[in-house]
Amino acid sequence: MKNKHISLLAAVALLFSAAACDSNRTTTTEGEGTDTADHAAMGHDSAGVQYQGTMGTPMEKGGLKVYSYSNSVDFPDAKLEQTAPEENATVAAGEVPFKYTVQNYELSKQTPDAGTHEHANSAEGQHIHNIVDNEPYTAHYTPEFTKKMENGEHVVLSFLSRSYHESIKHPTAYTLREVKVGNGGKTMDFKKDDQHLFYSRPKGEYKGADTKKVMLDFYLVNTTLSPDGNKVRATINGNEFILDQWLPYLIEGLPMGENTFKLELINSQGQVIPGPFNTVTRTVTLKE
Known part of the structure; x- marks a missing residue:
């Protein structure tokens, strides 16, 4: 029973590890589940890679916002x-x-x-x-x-x-x-x-x-x-x-x-x- 319990914990840990890796994967604009490394390895990146970027803090002066x-x-x-x-x-x-x-x-x-x-x-x-x-x-x-x-x-x-x-x-x-x-x-x-x-x-x-x-x-x-x-x-x-x-x-x-x-x-x-x-x-x- 102890060995089965350990095996079950290991399986759960592996599942969470795989999910975490998948959540950190860079998503492309073309095709599900293709990360940046895979895309580059195929020799074409013409679809581009969509990153989650941010907007910088606005600078305001003279009626302008930059x-x-x-x-x-x-x-x-x-x-x-x-x-x-x-x-x-x-x-x-x-x-x-x-x-x-x-x-x-x-x-x-x-x-x-x-x-x-x-x-x-x-x-x-x-x-x-x-x-x-x-x-x-x-x-x-x-x-x-x-x-x-x-x-x-x-x-x-x-x-x-x-x-x-x-x-x-x-x-x-x-x-x-x-x-x-x-x-x-x-x-x-x-x-x-x-x-x-x-x-x-x-x-x-x-x-x-x-x-x-x-x-x-x-x-x-x-x-x-x-x-x-x-x-x-x-x-x-x-x-x-x-x-x-x-x-x-x-x-x-x-x-x-x-x-x-x-x-x-x-x-x-x-x-x-x-x-x-x-x-x-x-x-x-x-x-x-």
Whole structure:
């Protein structure tokens, strides 16, 4: 009887252990009972992984409310590789061919949780953000395209974007390279191994419901953010907000008309970190 009692207790313990393991399993947006490790082992993560994220504590100033969020479907195995132009290549001026390979991520597909995000979303689906010299990005829904570039030295950042324009922030999901176009033209004082900030969103014009919540997103290279380390100083219509997490942020309360965004990558003393792109200002327009 004693042995049977011990066996029964062991069986109950095993049952609770299995249940606990199952409750900690990461759930994907496609298929029941497939965890992150299993999904990666199958060699495809294009469906994404839904984590239980949170909303950051709102910062309020000048009628604006700014807060981070971390509940987007993620793609930890997404991979972007650039095959053209090659690193330090010299290419002819004009329409420059760009070519990429994309793994574990589907371009031109709606991100599974797009309907739950109350901000601008591209009807054309997931895409690549291509940023030349930290100018406004161009969005591309196929892995091959051409882009007009002027003579000179250029810095090209490319990264995978969800359909609602939020960047994939994993190390395998971006490429950064220097390209020489034609002969002559501008030169760049760019050190690839330094710490860099690139501006992504907001961009252009927002109308109707898309004006209620506007996403602020940026891309960091060779650095991260923390309360005691580097930060991004975002000055929105003259109101300063300090961002200490590399996450997307939502902004509520922007007025109709022109709105000015200034981003600066700063160190723990509040000083701008040297770099050609670490201070950037953009204007976006909101319309009814």
